[in-house]
Amino acid sequence: MDLIIALEHRFWRTRDGSYWTGTIYPRPFWSRYLSVFDRINILARVYDVPAKRDSWSRVDGDGVTFAAVPGYIGPWALVRNFRKVSAAIRGAIRSDCAILLHVPGTVATMAFRRLQPGQPYGVEVLQDPDIYFSSDSFSHPLRPFWRWWFTHNQKMQCRQAACCLYVTERVLQQRYPPGGQGERSSWSLEPPAFSVGVSDVEMQDAAFIDWKDRARYRLEASNTDAKAHHDGRFRIIYVGTLERSVKAADILVTSFARSVSAGLDAELAMVGDGREKPRLEALAQSLGLGDRVAFLGYLSAGEAVRRQIDASDLFILPSRAEGMPRGLIEAMARGLPCIGSCVGGIPELLPEAALVQPGDIAGLAAKILQFARDPELRAEMGRQNLTTAHRYHESILQPKRIAFYEKLVDSTQQWQKSKK
Numbered sequence: 001m002d003l004i005i006a007l008e009h010r011f012w013r014t015r016d017g018s019y020w021t022g023t024i025y026p027r028p029f030w031s032r033y034l035s036v037f038d039r040i041n042i043l044a045r046v047y048d049v050p051a052k053r054d055s056w057s058r059v060d061g062d063g064v065t066f067a068a069v070p071g072y073i074g075p076w077a078l079v080r081n082f083r084k085v086s087a088a089i090r091g092a093i094r095s096d097c098a099i100l101l102h103v104p105g106t107v108a109t110m111a112f113r114r115l116q117p118g119q120p121y122g123v124e125v126l127q128d129p130d131i132y133f134s135s136d137s138f139s140h141p142l143r144p145f146w147r148w149w150f151t152h153n154q155k156m157q158c159r160q161a162a163c164c165l166y167v168t169e170r171v172l173q174q175r176y177p178p179g180g181q182g183e184r185s186s187w188s189l190e191p192p193a194f195s196v197g198v199s200d201v202e203m204q205d206a207a208f209i210d211w212k213d214r215a216r217y218r219l220e221a222s223n224t225d226a227k228a229h230h231d232g233r234f235r236i237i238y239v240g241t242l243e244r245s246v247k248a249a250d251i252l253v254t255s256f257a258r259s260v261s262a263g264l265d266a267e268l269a270m271v272g273d274g275r276e277k278p279r280l281e282a283l284a285q286s287l288g289l290g291d292r293v294a295f296l297g298y299l300s301a302g303e304a305v306r307r308q309i310d311a312s313d314l315f316i317l318p319s320r321a322e323g324m325p326r327g328l329i330e331a332m333a334r335g336l337p338c339i340g341s342c343v344g345g346i347p348e349l350l351p352e353a354a355l356v357q358p359g360d361i362a363g364l365a366a367k368i369l370q371f372a373r374d375p376e377l378r379a380e381m382g383r384q385n386l387t388t389a390h391r392y393h394e395s396i397l398q399p400k401r402i403a404f405y406e407k408l409v410d411s412t413q414q415w416q417k418s419k420k
Contacts, residue, residue, distance in 0.1 A: 001409050002097040003037040006089075006112075008105030010045050010071065011059060014052050019060040023241065023298065026057035029202065030064045032398060036405035040064045043092045044107060047071035055298055067092035069107055075142060078106065090114050095419075098122070098412045103157055104129040104150045112157055118418075120162035120411040122404065125172045125323075126200070129154055131343060132246060132321040136359055139245070162411035163194040165404045167324035168345035173197060194407045198400040199345075201326040203392050207306070207333045211386055214335045221310035233292075234266040234372045237312035237336075239305060239327035240319075243274030248318040248341070251361055253280055255318070257287035258365035264372050266292065271308055273298040309334045313378065314371055320358045322346055329392050332385035337378040339367050349388060354381055 012020045019042075030040050042059070046068035060066060070084045078085065089107065093099065093114045099121035101108035108123075115121060129150035133143055140146070158164050159179035166172045178193040209217055236256065240247045249270065256268045270280070270293065277295060284293040299305050305327075309315065315331035315338040322344030331338055332349065340346040341358040356363045371378055 001037055001412065002039045002041060003033055003100060003405075003408075004041045004043055004067065004092060004094065004097045004111075005033070005100045005102065006043040006105070006108040006110075007102035008044070008107055010047060011042070011066070012049050012052065012056065013046050013066075013068065014049060018052070018058060019046065019066050020052045020056040021059050022053070022056050025059060026301075027059055027061060027064060030059075032202070032401055033405065034063050035398070036402055036409065037098065038063070041067050041092070041097070043067045043069065043089065043111060045069045045071045055300065057300070086110065095119065095416070098408050100124065100408065101157060101161075102126060103154050104132070109150075109153050109157070112153070118415060120408070120415050122163045122165065122408040122411075123157050123161045124165045124167070124200070125154070125158060125176055126167055127323040128172060128175055128321065128344060130175070134321070136320050161193055163404055163407040164196075165401070166195065166197045167199050169197040169348050171345055171348065172323065194404070196400050196404050198397050198404070199324045199326070199329065199392055201324070201329050201392055201397075202394055203329065203333060203389070203397075204394050206302075207330060208389065208393070209310075209333070209335050209386070211335055211383055214382065217310040217334070218312075221307045232265065234264060234314070235269065235312045236266060236314045236316055236368070237269045237271065237308060237331070238316055239271040239309070239331065240317065240325070241274050242270070242272045242276040242280060245276060246319065246321050248320045248358065249276060249280055250283060251318045251320075251359060251364065252316055253283050253289070253293065254287065255361045255364035255368060256293070257284075257289055258361065259368040259372070260289065260292060262365070262369055264369060266368075266372065268293045269308060269312065270295045271297075271299055271305060305330065306334060309336055312336060314339065314368070316364070316368070317341070317346070318356065318358065318364055319343055319346070324348075329389055333389035333392075335382040335386040337371060337381035338385055339364070339371065349385075351381070351384065353377075 009025055033040050069088045070081050072078050072081050089110045093111055101112055101123045103123050103125055104127055133147035154176050158176040164178040178195040238252055242249055309331050315336045317325055317328050317340045319341050324345035339354050340350050342355040343358050356367050
């Protein structure tokens, strides 16, 4: 059976008809679905470009195709292109395929509205829009409406889905619980809907270190990368998008400046790219951080990012909103002590001693100083993190995904038989 996946990510199409991504969702990512489905058809926004960038990764090929939605950025562009966008989504939804919605998202919600009466679908719940569109996380005149609209739709989408996959173990499940299939489908009265909690991170053996080798990995990473660190400085690392302020990179830079003012000889490596980068660079300069903050840009997932993590002493993710952050899990798998804000799935990963309130500049600065000055604390947290990260090994997560995919196939086949 083929699968149609509606999601919010933006992709690029070159003149030869190839599809590319600048960050997540390269071609290997889709292999998890092809373990059950024959082909994948990605329903998402696509932008035409004359040529790819060197940092981009190919997406299509070997069973992965696209149902391209005309590219738009922002609500007003969506309004101007609504007919074309709607027509593309309507034309992509078919009754002979399984349907999977990545929520929250405009494309997924429009696809949801195009389903036939009783047509089953699955959802992968990646984020809590009620927090993502809060005043602390997002700034836009339409923010209150978006917060209500996406939250309302996501609750309905989860309640009426045949099966639900959540990237958290409990947080998103509590906010957006699955319902009984009978609420949408007359062909089945089985309550409740099938649900599973499984992160979308992909962690093979190479992602993990052996704890006793942590010092060796750090030394090798520092020696092989000139950008890695300055000798003697405590090194903090952030890995994540700089596209929006929701990741709170500005909070990290400001808190880092406070810890330096308090006497910490440290540096901060920022791995990621996006529209916020110029503003963050200006902020670092205004705070007098000089060469202490290095903006390394986007790095290819895998070895390049792991080398930067291995060369560091502390990972920080002070997000204002989160689902289940992959970058944090990747850092934990390298035995690195981590600090995160108590939002989304982060408290499922880190102990209370490693958590701060979102937006708390003084609290984060104090936590940085505490970790920097206590090597025994860092070692203990690093060991705990490595143990926790092993719960996210691909050998553990993929069987759960397969059970979810098979449930979606079974629900779709039952519905198709009921129509004959």
